[in-house]
Amino acid sequence: MRTLGQQVRNMRLQRNIGLSDYAQELGVSTGYLSNFETGKTETIHLAMLEKILSDLGITLSGLEGxxxxxxxxxxxxxxxxxxxxxxxxxxxxxxxxxxxxxxxxxxxxxx
CATH class of the missing domain: 1.10.287 (Helix Hairpins)
Incomplete structure (x- = not known):
């Protein structure tokens, strides 16, 4: 999950989306999203993961290298x-x- 979190952070930053703004859009705390992006939180709800992947244009194949x-x-x-x-x-x-x-x-x- 750490690689996924880092990729989410990179994509979010490339799109100039602030951490707190995106956390609010996802309905989670800024701390939770930050912890996910830095690998401190290794669990995420599937629906939220699907939204993040869709929002940021990340594909599962993209995660495989x-x-x-x-x-x-x-x-x-x-x-x-x-x-x-x-x-x-x-x-x-x-x-x-x-x-x-x-x-x-x-x-x-x-x-």
């Missing part, structure tokens, strides 16, 4: 899914431009 790029792509996938549910138009605009940009840079790399 997948490469950093695979983990980043999983986080991006999670963020895009949230964008799609919040604003399908923004999602469509963003993904169209992303695809176009990747194709454009791929052409430059091949020369």
């Amino acid at each position: 997948n490469s950093e790029i695979e983990q980043q792509l999983n986080r991006i996938k999670s963020l895009l899914a949230k964008l799609h549910s919040d604003s399908p138009e923004a999602f469509q605009y963003f993904t169209n431009n992303l695809e176009h940009g990747v194709k454009l840079f791929s052409k430059f790399d091949n020369k």
Whole structure:
């Protein structure tokens, strides 16, 4: 569980989510979340674990040592899914431009 807690902390910090804000969102004390992230607490309710993994875009396969790029792509996938549910138009605009940009840079790399 220590590795999971550390990964949760890293992902939370990457997203600029404060410890107390996230603890409040999860309905737990700041101390409990801090203890989980530092490995002092090794138990966690399954429903809370599922929410954390979903919120932060962490996959179980990512916990098993997948490469950093695979983990980043999983986080991006999670963020895009949230964008799609919040604003399908923004999602469509963003993904169209992303695809176009990747194709454009791929052409430059091949020369």
